[in-house]
Amino acid sequence: MTSPATRRQGSTTQPVPQRLLAAATRLFADRGYDRTSVQEIVEAAGVTKGALYHYFGSKDDLLHEIYGRVLRLQQERLDAFAEADAPVEQRLRDAAADVVVTTIENLDDASIFFRSMHQLSEEKQKQVRAERRRYHERFRALIEEGQKAGVFSTATPADLVVDYHFGSVHHLSTWYRPGGRLTPQQVADHLADLLLRALRP
Amino acid sequence: MTSPATRRQGSTTQPVPQRLLAAATRLFADRGYDRTSVQEIVEAAGVTKGALYHYFGSKDDLLHEIYGRVLRLQQERLDAFAEADAPVEQRLRDAAADVVVTTIENLDDASIFFRSMHQLSEEKQKQVRAERRRYHERFRALIEEGQKAGVFSTATPADLVVDYHFGSVHHLSTWYRPGGRLTPQQVADHLADLLLRALRP
Amino acid sequence: MTSPATRRQGSTTQPVPQRLLAAATRLFADRGYDRTSVQEIVEAAGVTKGALYHYFGSKDDLLHEIYGRVLRLQQERLDAFAEADAPVEQRLRDAAADVVVTTIENLDDASIFFRSMHQLSEEKQKQVRAERRRYHERFRALIEEGQKAGVFSTATPADLVVDYHFGSVHHLSTWYRPGGRLTPQQVADHLADLLLRALRP
Amino acid sequence: MTSPATRRQGSTTQPVPQRLLAAATRLFADRGYDRTSVQEIVEAAGVTKGALYHYFGSKDDLLHEIYGRVLRLQQERLDAFAEADAPVEQRLRDAAADVVVTTIENLDDASIFFRSMHQLSEEKQKQVRAERRRYHERFRALIEEGQKAGVFSTATPADLVVDYHFGSVHHLSTWYRPGGRLTPQQVADHLADLLLRALRP
DNA sequence: AATGAATGAGACTTCATTCAT
DNA sequence: TATGAATGAAGTCTCATTCAT
Numbered sequence: 001m002t003s004p005a006t007r008r009q010g011s012t013t014q015p016v017p018q019r020l021l022a023a024a025t026r027l028f029a030d031r032g033y034d035r036t037s038v039q040e041i042v043e044a045a046g047v048t049k050g051a052l053y054h055y056f057g058s059k060d061d062l063l064h065e066i067y068g069r070v071l072r073l074q075q076e077r078l079d080a081f082a083e084a085d086a087p088v089e090q091r092l093r094d095a096a097a098d099v100v101v102t103t104i105e106n107l108d109d110a111s112i113f114f115r116s117m118h119q120l121s122e123e124k125q126k127q128v129r130a131e132r133r134r135y136h137e138r139f140r141a142l143i144e145e146g147q148k149a150g151v152f153s154t155a156t157p158a159d160l161v162v163d164y165h166f167g168s169v170h171h172l173s174t175w176y177r178p179g180g181r182l183t184p185q186q187v188a189d190h191l192a193d194l195l196l197r198a199l200r201p
Numbered sequence: 202m203t204s205p206a207t208r209r210q211g212s213t214t215q216p217v218p219q220r221l222l223a224a225a226t227r228l229f230a231d232r233g234y235d236r237t238s239v240q241e242i243v244e245a246a247g248v249t250k251g252a253l254y255h256y257f258g259s260k261d262d263l264l265h266e267i268y269g270r271v272l273r274l275q276q277e278r279l280d281a282f283a284e285a286d287a288p289v290e291q292r293l294r295d296a297a298a299d300v301v302v303t304t305i306e307n308l309d310d311a312s313i314f315f316r317s318m319h320q321l322s323e324e325k326q327k328q329v330r331a332e333r334r335r336y337h338e339r340f341r342a343l344i345e346e347g348q349k350a351g352v353f354s355t356a357t358p359a360d361l362v363v364d365y366h367f368g369s370v371h372h373l374s375t376w377y378r379p380g381g382r383l384t385p386q387q388v389a390d391h392l393a394d395l396l397l398r399a400l401r402p
Numbered sequence: 403m404t405s406p407a408t409r410r411q412g413s414t415t416q417p418v419p420q421r422l423l424a425a426a427t428r429l430f431a432d433r434g435y436d437r438t439s440v441q442e443i444v445e446a447a448g449v450t451k452g453a454l455y456h457y458f459g460s461k462d463d464l465l466h467e468i469y470g471r472v473l474r475l476q477q478e479r480l481d482a483f484a485e486a487d488a489p490v491e492q493r494l495r496d497a498a499a500d501v502v503v504t505t506i507e508n509l510d511d512a513s514i515f516f517r518s519m520h521q522l523s524e525e526k527q528k529q530v531r532a533e534r535r536r537y538h539e540r541f542r543a544l545i546e547e548g549q550k551a552g553v554f555s556t557a558t559p560a561d562l563v564v565d566y567h568f569g570s571v572h573h574l575s576t577w578y579r580p581g582g583r584l585t586p587q588q589v590a591d592h593l594a595d596l597l598l599r600a601l602r603p
Numbered sequence: 604m605t606s607p608a609t610r611r612q613g614s615t616t617q618p619v620p621q622r623l624l625a626a627a628t629r630l631f632a633d634r635g636y637d638r639t640s641v642q643e644i645v646e647a648a649g650v651t652k653g654a655l656y657h658y659f660g661s662k663d664d665l666l667h668e669i670y671g672r673v674l675r676l677q678q679e680r681l682d683a684f685a686e687a688d689a690p691v692e693q694r695l696r697d698a699a700a701d702v703v704v705t706t707i708e709n710l711d712d713a714s715i716f717f718r719s720m721h722q723l724s725e726e727k728q729k730q731v732r733a734e735r736r737r738y739h740e741r742f743r744a745l746i747e748e749g750q751k752a753g754v755f756s757t758a759t760p761a762d763l764v765v766d767y768h769f770g771s772v773h774h775l776s777t778w779y780r781p782g783g784r785l786t787p788q789q790v791a792d793h794l795a796d797l798l799l800r801a802l803r804p
Numbered sequence: 805a806a807t808g809a810a811t812g813a814g815a816c817t818t819c820a821t822t823c824a825t
Numbered sequence: 826t827a828t829g830a831a832t833g834a835a836g837t838c839t840c841a842t843t844c845a846t
Contacts, residue, residue: 016826032319034235038820049821050828059820114375115316118233153398156391160383164395167372168365174315175364182361190357194365197354198399217809239837251811254838418830434721436637440816452832455817516777517718520635555800558793562785566797569774570767576717577766584763592759596767599756600801619805641841652842653807662841807846815839822832 017055019045021069024062029108033063033119063116064124070109071131077102078138088146092199093192095142096165100188103169104176111173136162143199152199165195218256220246222270225263230309234264234320264317265325271310272332278303279339289347293400294393296343297366301389304370305377312374337363344400353400366396419457421447423471426464431510431575435465435521465518466526472511473533479504480540490548495594497544498567502590505571506578513575538564545601554601567597620658622648624672627665632711636666636722666719667727673712674734680705681741691749696795698745699768703791706772707779714776739765746802755802768798 014022023044027036038059042052056062081095103110117125140162146152156164168191176187215223224245228237239260243250257263282296304311318326341363347353357365369392377388416424425446429438440461444451458464483497505512519527542564548554558566570593578589617625626647630639641662645655659665684698706713720728743765749755759767771794779790 032235034233035319037818039818048828050823051826053821054827118236155398156395160388160391161395163372163376164369164392167367167369169368170375171364171368171371174371187361190361191365194357194362194399197356197401198395200398200401238835240835249811250838251840252809255809255811260837434637436635437721439814441814450832451817452819452834453830455819456830456832461816520638557800558797562790562793563797565774565778566771566794569771571770572774572777573766573770576773589763592763593767596759596764596801599758599803600797602800602803640839642839651807653844654805656842657805807844809844811841811843813840816837818836819834820832823828823830825828 016045016047016051020047020052020055021062021065025066025108025112028063028066028116029111033112033116060119060121060124063112063120064128066109066112067120067124067128070106070113071128071135073106074099074102075131075135075138078135082138082142087151088142088149089151089196092142092146093196095139096195097185097188097192099169100172100191101184103172104178104184104187107173107176107178110170114170114173136166139165146199150201153201156198161195161199164198165191168194217246217248217252221248221253221256222263222266226267226309226313229264229267229317230312234260234313234317261320261322261325264313264321265329267310267313268321268325268329271307271314272329272336274307275300275303276332276336276339279336283339283343288352289343289350290352290397293343293347294397296340297396298386298389298393300370301373301392302385304373305379305385305388308374308377308379311371315371315374337367340366347400351402354402357399362396362400365399366392369395418447418449418453422449422454422457423464423467427468427510427514430465430468430518431513435461435514435518462521462523462526465514465522466530468511468514469522469526469530472508472515473530473537475508476501476504477533477537477540480537484540484544489553490544490551491553491598494544494548495598497541498597499587499590499594501571502574502593503586505574506580506586506589509575509578509580512572516572516575538568541567548601552603555603558600563597563601566600567593570596619648619650619654623650623655623658624665624668628669628711628715631666631669631719632714636715636719663722663724663727666715666723667731669712669715670723670727670731673709673716674731674738676709677702677705678734678738678741681738685741685745690754691745691752692754692799695745695749696799698742699798700788700791700795702772703775703794704787706775707781707787707790710776710779710781713773717773717776739769742768749802753804756804759801764798764802767801768794771797 020041024036024041027040027044030036038049038052041059041062042049045052052062056065077098078095081091081098084091084094086094117128120128140158143152143158143161147154147158172187182190221242225237225242228241228245231237239250239253242260242263243253246253253263257266278299279296282292282299285292285295287295318329321329341359344353344359344362348355348359373388383391422443426438426443429442429446432438440451440454443461443464444454447454454464458467479500480497483493483500486493486496488496519530522530542560545554545560545563549556549560574589584592623644627639627644630643630647633639641652641655644662644665645652648655655665659668680701681698684694684701687694687697689697720731723731743761746755746761746764750757750761775790785793
């Protein structure tokens, strides 16, 4: 009884909202939020406009949902690594490498995340920035912990170190291509290594 | 005798194309390329739409011009530092710090540069990527030179090191605010220092 | 309960696409394709621009639709006359007269048809020319049949005879005015007669 | 001292107004009056916009000039043939063939003539129609002379016969291609022959 | 006799969203 | 839960024409 249209993507198995989110993610990453029309999203998801507006209040809601998904995932993982039972150097290295791997594995999310903040409504932006700050602070705390313990250099303010590392994470979607010379794990190890080497006292 | 319209921005002294470019830069950085209308640009520049299209073939041409300006400037500066008569550590440190200062001094250009590539026509993107690559390679050569000379660690491929540093430059427009705790030069020194420390053998 | 806008033209009974096509036909014939704005069309049809673009991909699509309508009609009628069970002179005369009557009855279509080919996209022009050729060839075949049978003169190549007759059909929209001295049928009979007389051996 | 721009077309020898008219004729025939921009005309003529507006009051003036040129030429030639010292059949045949040859030799003029009437201002259209009528009447008079003399059939009103023939002339620009199977003179002879055969009593 | 920068109106088209069904 | 026709505002761009030089 399913219409042929709903069968695209071989994803009739997935519920409609997920299908919409997946289609939107791919398209937003590909051509940018403003260049993606609602029509294109619903076509890619194999549904109609009415369905989209049934589940999401607006196009901008879709974007917000994507932001939420990324933020939740990254925060959870960081929390896990930060709370682990290991020396601070190890915990920082693991967290730093993990965010790289996770970012590469969701490169579309990353492209969107760093490029589309402005398209969110002012209110939603505020919310995202707040969660982002929480994440940033947890990461910074890790560095400060090491600095206080004397295992990390205090030459550079911890804040700046966080931004230094996250700059490289942000940049991944610009240059990393799946199937490239290095595996995600190798890239992650290298970048975490650079961070730790820079922090040597 | 000058009409009121030409007086906006008190910039009647500057020629029209420059005025348009300045207005476009500010607006593109503020609200993004797609969210800026041609109407807004010409109003900010105090001219009419016809005048804009007299000098620029399209909105996209304005963006391309901005890219060209940034690329020319950065390449010139990098070339100068790379060719200087000094040890390679010094030349790399100077170049790495300079690109940070220059980026902060033209933060609008930077916001646009890293966020708006996709809005360029495919052809213009190709051109920009080619010039970008030239820049990247020059920077990488500096690192490789130090690695061969044994003053830089070879633990990380030079390519990746370049991307690590430029990630942080890229990221500046996300977090740096003029009038912040650190001066541009201080930020630059810190970031260059992090790079050099990470490269210690 | 119908809004005032939908009532213009007293044509709320007709579906929107037909109303648009009718309005476009009248206007294109009146003032030419390029001189007719999309705004004028939707106003004449009593709908909004959005509605037009919901049904037609472009202004050029409207024109293409008009061409399609004319071509289908004329081809059908020619086929019917050509396949009739009658001597070839009779079949040619009937077909030649019929195209005149049909053209006069749809004079707007005819004005457009012969004047607006160039405004179609290259691709659509190709398509129209192909269908036009099919029509031309069917008509020519009728003449050649008569020439082989010895009832028509072979002094003039059949191709040229077809163009001779269709020139006069083409020309109708230039000079024929409804309510003129001659009825459509009379004009048709005269023109078909001229053709047949010119073909006498 | 002539700038490189004015040298295009190798036509620096011709005066500017003629060059503009020639360029306009070619372009109007190629892509239609409305689709041709003033910019394109001046570029093709190797002059600037100021020069065009120095010689012609408007774009529509250029078109009017083209109409005038065609009308003058055709009227002169028809007058010459009509007044010749020869039997009426011969005079009609010569005139009918001549207009075909002349039309083919100026096919661009013909395309424009039959397709662009509507782009003239109402006033200029009236003027053109008046001259056109004079031409038509002179041609019709020739046919009526033959009908009165009993050498042409009176089965068809002379008016309609004129339109029949001019339809075929009008149509030439649709199908005739230089370098085709038949020379202009051969086409002319065939079409004149068809006319005369149709008029056989 | 000629330039070319500038105007300003209007062209086609896109698009997020709504609403009766 | 879902449709898809329809809206209406806004978007980019074109162009004939003018005018100071």
